[in-house]
Amino acid sequence: MTGESAGLAWPSSPPPPGQDGWTWELAHVAELPRVRSELRRGLAAESAGDQEAADLDEAVVLAFDEMASNALRHGGGGVQARVRRTPDAWLIEVRDANAQQPPQPAVGRDPSQGGLGLYLIAEMADAHGWHSADGHKSVWALLPRR
Numbered sequence: 001m002t003g004e005s006a007g008l009a010w011p012s013s014p015p016p017p018g019q020d021g022w023t024w025e026l027a028h029v030a031e032l033p034r035v036r037s038e039l040r041r042g043l044a045a046e047s048a049g050d051q052e053a054a055d056l057d058e059a060v061v062l063a064f065d066e067m068a069s070n071a072l073r074h075g076g077g078g079v080q081a082r083v084r085r086t087p088d089a090w091l092i093e094v095r096d097a098n099a100q101q102p103p104q105p106a107v108g109r110d111p112s113q114g115g116l117g118l119y120l121i122a123e124m125a126d127a128h129g130w131h132s133a134d135g136h137k138s139v140w141a142l143l144p145r146r
Helices: 003-008 029-047 051-074 117-124
Strands: 019-026 079-085 089-096 127-133 136-144
Touching: 019 029, 019 051, 029 051, 029 079, 051 079, 051 089, 051 117, 051 136, 117 136
Parallel strands: none
Antiparallel strands: 019 079, 079 089, 089 136, 127 136
16 A cells, blocks of 8 residues: 555544553643653553564554644644554544544645655554544544554
């Protein structure tokens, strides 16, 4: 799957079930450094010195940061971000109040202007998608744990 084909159309589907993990209510991008730090500590405790898992954890932090910052910048408020465990992956799910607006990867933009985060997440993820429910949009991605 190439970045272009992976990110152009995020499928509309609910995320798989997840369990345990972490949840944050976010109001401003200035909160993200603290939250990234908390997430790194939590993931490190889960990987318990496994270097392969630690490398994968950095991909989770990167995807989380991209998804959360997109929601904070474009999602209309009410941002909740969660990272939960599934049998083989970490489920990153970010909810915002812009229920009618699907994730929109940058199209035809010079890469130096940014906007490639959704392509990157689609490349790293085992699966990804979005759905609307209860007046909120939820964007999600599954990143491997091991």
